[in-house]
Amino acid sequence: MKICPNCQYSNREGILFCEDCGQSLIGTVSTLTRELKKGDTGQLNLKSSGWGTARFNSKSSIIIHIRDVAEPIVMQPEAQLVMGRTDVNQMPDLDLTQYGAQEKGVSRVHAAIRRGDDTLTLVDLGSVNGTHLNGQRLIPNQPRILRDGDEVRLGKLVLHVYFK
Amino acid sequence: MSNAQDLYAVLGVQPQGSTEDIRAAYRALARRLHPDVNSNPGAATQFRDIAAAYATLNDSMERQKYDMARKRETAGSYFTLRVTPSQRVLPVLGEPQVLYLLVELLPERSRSIQHAETHLNLTLVLDQSTSMKGPRLERVKVAAHQIIEQLSDKDIFSVVTFSDHAEVILKAAPMTDRPGAKSRITMMQAFGGTEIHQGLSKGLIENQRHANPGYVNHIILLTDGRTFMDEQQTLELADKAAKDGIGISAMGIGDEWNDTFLDQLAGRTGGTSEYINSPMAVVRFLNERVRTLGQSYAERVTVSIAPDADIKVESAFRLMPSAQPVNAEVDPIQLGALQIGGTTSILFQLQIGPMETPGFRSLLRVDVTGDILREQKIGYKVIADTSVEVSETATMEEPPLAIMDALSKLTLYRIQEKAEQALARGDVREATRHLENLATRLLSSGQAELANAALAEAKRVANTNLLSSEGQKALKYGTRLLLEANTDATDATNTTEPKASPGEGTQVIK
Numbered sequence: 001m002k003i004c005p006n007c008q009y010s011n012r013e014g015i016l017f018c019e020d021c022g023q024s025l026i027g028t029v030s031t032l033t034r035e036l037k038k039g040d041t042g043q044l045n046l047k048s049s050g051w052g053t054a055r056f057n058s059k060s061s062i063i064i065h066i067r068d069v070a071e072p073i074v075m076q077p078e079a080q081l082v083m084g085r086t087d088v089n090q091m092p093d094l095d096l097t098q099y100g101a102q103e104k105g106v107s108r109v110h111a112a113i114r115r116g117d118d119t120l121t122l123v124d125l126g127s128v129n130g131t132h133l134n135g136q137r138l139i140p141n142q143p144r145i146l147r148d149g150d151e152v153r154l155g156k157l158v159l160h161v162y163f164k
Numbered sequence: 165m166s167n168a169q170d171l172y173a174v175l176g177v178q179p180q181g182s183t184e185d186i187r188a189a190y191r192a193l194a195r196r197l198h199p200d201v202n203s204n205p206g207a208a209t210q211f212r213d214i215a216a217a218y219a220t221l222n223d224s225m226e227r228q229k230y231d232m233a234r235k236r237e238t239a240g241s242y243f244t245l246r247v248t249p250s251q252r253v254l255p256v257l258g259e260p261q262v263l264y265l266l267v268e269l270l271p272e273r274s275r276s277i278q279h280a281e282t283h284l285n286l287t288l289v290l291d292q293s294t295s296m297k298g299p300r301l302e303r304v305k306v307a308a309h310q311i312i313e314q315l316s317d318k319d320i321f322s323v324v325t326f327s328d329h330a331e332v333i334l335k336a337a338p339m340t341d342r343p344g345a346k347s348r349i350t351m352m353q354a355f356g357g358t359e360i361h362q363g364l365s366k367g368l369i370e371n372q373r374h375a376n377p378g379y380v381n382h383i384i385l386l387t388d389g390r391t392f393m394d395e396q397q398t399l400e401l402a403d404k405a406a407k408d409g410i411g412i413s414a415m416g417i418g419d420e421w422n423d424t425f426l427d428q429l430a431g432r433t434g435g436t437s438e439y440i441n442s443p444m445a446v447v448r449f450l451n452e453r454v455r456t457l458g459q460s461y462a463e464r465v466t467v468s469i470a471p472d473a474d475i476k477v478e479s480a481f482r483l484m485p486s487a488q489p490v491n492a493e494v495d496p497i498q499l500g501a502l503q504i505g506g507t508t509s510i511l512f513q514l515q516i517g518p519m520e521t522p523g524f525r526s527l528l529r530v531d532v533t534g535d536i537l538r539e540q541k542i543g544y545k546v547i548a549d550t551s552v553e554v555s556e557t558a559t560m561e562e563p564p565l566a567i568m569d570a571l572s573k574l575t576l577y578r579i580q581e582k583a584e585q586a587l588a589r590g591d592v593r594e595a596t597r598h599l600e601n602l603a604t605r606l607l608s609s610g611q612a613e614l615a616n617a618a619l620a621e622a623k624r625v626a627n628t629n630l631l632s633s634e635g636q637k638a639l640k641y642g643t644r645l646l647l648e649a650n651t652d653a654t655d656a657t658n659t660t661e662p663k664a665s666p667g668e669g670t671q672v673i674k
Contacts, residue, residue, distance in 0.1 A: 001259070012515070014262035016250065016563060017575040020582075022605050024572070026562070 002028050005134040027135045028151075052148030053163065056120045060163050062113070066099050067158040074164070077120070081113040083154060084125075096157060105129035105155030111138075113146060113161075120146040129155035169545050171217040171230060176549065179234070183222065190218040196526060202473040206495040210470040210531055242536045243271050243462060243502060245546045249527070250567050255558040258518045262478075265550070266567050267530055268509040269502055271461045282460050282504075282537055285320040285379040286311075287336065289367035290352070291387040293327040297354035300388060300417055303446040308349045310447065311454050315339040320379070322370035323349065326363025327356030328392075336370040358389035361398045364412075368401055371410050377535050377542050380460045380501070381410040384453060385429070386446075388417040395425050402432040406498050409464045409535070411435045413453055417446060419633040423640060427489060434465065434500030436486040439641035441634070456485065460501040462544070465508055465534035468496035472526055474517035481577075483509045483570055487647035502534060511570050519554050526551045570647065576605055577643040580618075584640075587631060596626045602639070614642045 002011045002025050009020035017024055056062075064073040073094070075081065084092035085101045087108045096106050107127040114121045121143035124131035131138045132153035138144060146152075148163040172179045175189045193214050197207040220226045250264035288311070290304055308323065315321055322336035323345075333348045367383050375381045383405065391398065405412055413435040414426040423439070430437035440449050469477055480492035482499060484507050490497050492512070502508045519525070530548045535541065583598035599622035606615035621635040 012260055012262050013255065013257055014251065014264075014516075016264065016568065016571055021601050022575040022579050026568075 004028070005136055024135075052150065054119050054145050054147045056115075056146075056163055057118050062120070063162040063164055064094075065160040065162070066096075067160075069099055077113055077115060079115050082109060082125070083112065084108045084110040096154070099157065101154075101157060104157040106157050107155070110154050111152075114143060122146045122150075122152060127154065169213075169543055170234070171221055173545070173547055174213050174217040175221065176547070177221075179231075183224075186218065186221050190214065190222070193529075196472050197470050197529070202470075204469075204471050204473070204475070204477065204495075205493065206468045206470040206477070206528075207473075209468045209495050210529055213531070241272050242539065242541055242544050243269055243532075243534065243546065245269055245530065245532050245548050247530050247548045247550045248564050248567065249550065249552055250563040251552070251558075251561060253553045253555050253558045253561070254516070254519065256519055256522055256554055256556045258520070260515050260517055261519075263514045263516055263527075263552075264563070264567050264571065265512040265514060265528075266509060266564070266570070267467060267512065267532070268507055269465065269499075269532055269534075269546075270507055271502055271504065281316070281318075282458050283318050283320075283379045284315065284454070284457055285336070285371060285374045285376060285381045286315070286454065286457070287322045287324065287367045287371040287383045289324045289326065289363045289383055289385045291327070291358060291360075291363070291389065292325045292352050292354050293356055293358040293389055294354050295358075295388050295418075295420065299443040300446070301352060301354050303443045304386060304450075305349050305352060307447040307450040309346050310451055312339065312342055312345050312349075314451070314454060320374040321345070322367070322373075324363055324367040324370060325352055326359065326366070327354075328359045328362070329356060330359075330362035330366045332366055332370060336373045358387060358391055359394060360385070360387060360391035361394035361401065364398055364401050368405055368410065371405075372408060375408055375410055377409065377464075378537055378540055380457050380463055380537070381408075382435070382457050383410060383412045384415065384450065385412060385426075386415045386417065386450070387421055387426075389420050390422050391425070395422070398425075399428060399432065402429050406433040411463070411498075411500055413437070415440055415449060415453075416637075417443065419637060423637055428491075431488055431490050432498065434498030436488055436500070439637050441638070456503070457501070459503045459506070460537060461504045461506075462502040462534035462536050463500075465499040465502050465532065466496035467499055467510060468531040468533075469512065469528055470531070471514060471528035475528060476515045478513040478515050480510055480512050481574055481647075483511055483647055487644045496531075496533070499532075511567070511574065522553075522555050524551055524553050572609075573643070573646045576602065576609070576646060577640075579605065580639045580643050583621075583625075584631070584636065587625065587629075592625060592629050596622050599625060602643075606643075609646075611642075611646065614639065617642070 002015060004011060004018035004021060004023050005028055006023035007021040009018055011019055011025060015025060061074055061076045081094060082092045083094045083096060085097045085106055085108050086095045090108045109125050110127040111122060111124050111131040114123060122133055123143040124138040124140045126140045133144055134151050146161060150161050152159050152161055175186060177185050177189045197211045199208050199211060220230050246268040248266045288308060317338060317340060319339050320336055321339045323334040324330055324332050334345055364385060371381055371383055402412055412430055412433040414430045414437040416426055417440045426437045438449060440446055471477060477492045480490050480497060482488045482490050485501060485503055499508050527550045533543055533545045536544050579598050579602045583595045586594035586598060599618050603615045603618035606618055617635055617638050621631050624632055
């Protein structure tokens with residue numbers, strides 16, 4: 001299944017434009033990818049609701065899968081988790097340099113995952129090449145709720161975020 | 165004149181193949197397409213051909229006779245078939261998935277170039293009901309006069325006028341007496357109601373008189389009203405015309421006519437249905453249609469799709485030579501003409517059932533048949549068998565540009581369709597939502613005028629629970645025309661299409 005990022009309609013695998021609203025689904029993560037990568041029971045709810053959960057409590061941790069990188073990164077985020085590249089003056093919480101961040105257009109201070117009341121938000125910190133959440137570009141400094149299984153794109157670097 | 169079906173190609177074996185090869189090929193096809201295992205209508209159509217080919221080739225006497233006849237045939241290719249799926253590698257998946265398929269037909273270049281004049285057997289069926297009175301009928305007369313001038317002495321021409329009564333005002337005959345023909349047209353007068361069946365049935369008889377496989381046999385129906393009580397009968401006439409190799413194109417003037425009906429009428433014969441939004445455009449539309457008919461390389465082109473048993477054809481839309489919705493539940497599908505130097509193409513949406521095992525699998529068999537006009541090659545057939553890979557590690561690849569381009573525009577047409585369907589169910593909120601959404605999408609693809617029309621209709625629906633008939637047609641034919649503007653990638657300059665944009669003259673409420 002592919003959940004339309006615009007209207008949340010559940011489209012069958014292979015559909016290229018949302019059957020309800022016409023939104024292009026190219027680049028949209030399918031729940032299929034989630035099923036393969038995540039083996040826990042949470043996926044049953046996920047399948048019926050179509051969306052991953054937004055719930056993220058104090059005991060939860062996040063699993064970040066970077067595309068084409070075998071080992072996922074597991075973290076328990078503080079109030080703010082800044083993602084970017086290391087530089088003489090800067091040291092992001094999550095340094096993406098070793099994953100080809102420079103070539104893929106990741107800024108030094110690119111985006112952050114912030115903790116809220118039982119939720120996480122993703123915010124673009126004014127990056128040059130932009131931050132995309134499930135295919136939609138974020139407006140800088142406007143936080144958006146992050147859900148289990150979401151696709152995040154920093155410049156050209158694609159990562160998937162899962163909750164545990 | 166000859167039957168151009170190659171029995172070896174039907175079974176997919178070499179002409180020098182052994183009896184064993186032939187049996188093996190037949191069995192493999194039977195396992196996929198036999199009516200006992202496959203309920204798709206296309207499988208039934210194609211299996212008949214396969215069984216007949218096998219019956220001949222499996223009998224050594226019959227096969228010898230056939231081989232002798234086959235040697236006398238001039239071998240050669242007249243058109244080629246290109247079948248492109250939206251993805252070549254599909255994921256192993258426990259649920260149904262969708263695949264798009266672009267089927268394109270191209271004339272053999274060398275033959276297409278040396279192709280000489282095409283002859284028409286053309287019948288005009290013209291509405292002269294009371295509502296045609298004034299500029300509409302006058303412009304129709306001008307258009308008919310111009311067509312008479314365009315036709316050559318070898319073309320066959322006939323004219324039927326109808327209201328609640330139909331009359332043959334020009335009997336089907338070679339175009340020799342031009343002044344006489346013109347004066348008959350000039351005498352047309354508007355009176356009475358609209359009964360399309362009467363007009364079309366007389367028109368069909370005229371066209372049948374000279375219907376000839378070496379000709380483009382075509383009826384152009386022009387009307388401005390709803391026909392009374394005889395739509396079903398009229399559609400049956402269209403099926404009859406298709407069977408006799410006669411195409412029907414339908415043109416609706418103004419806002420009163422039934423678009424669903426005219427779409428079906430044209431779609432069943434491989435013709436085209438068009439919306440003419442002002443009397444001034446009548447001449448241009450009619451001339452353009454006749455000019456297009458004269459460009460024909462192959463006529464009576466049909467496509468049959470025989471998918472494997474776990475696959476369903478969900479929808480089909482002809483993209484070229486003109487954008488036209490077609491009924492995917494019938495097989496074969498009438499595609500109309502293949503033009504000189506042109507492409508005929510159709511986009512299918514398929515649903516494939518759950519797939520558990522990785523590996524290569526067959527998808528479907530595409531069979532395209534057509535009559536090559538100048539070569540007098542009747543029923544020339546090309547077959548393609550398409551397969552894909554199923555893999556556990558399939559990653560989404562970028563679909564072919566031609567499919568993405570066509571789909572992005574077809575999507576707009578489908579949203580418009582959904583709004584209409586919602587309204588037909590009485591779901592005003594849903595209809596409004598679709599129309600507003602259509603407006604947004606149109607605007608972001610640079611179609612400001614159509615976007616405004618969509619927005620105006622959204623407001624109208626929210627307030628009155630109804631679409632305006634002109635707005636509804638403007639959106640339907642306007643979104644359809646978007647598909648024609650750029651589908652021919654080789655002709656990128658052709659964005660200013662010769663047809664009127666039905667968006668013109670649409671009232672915009674702000």
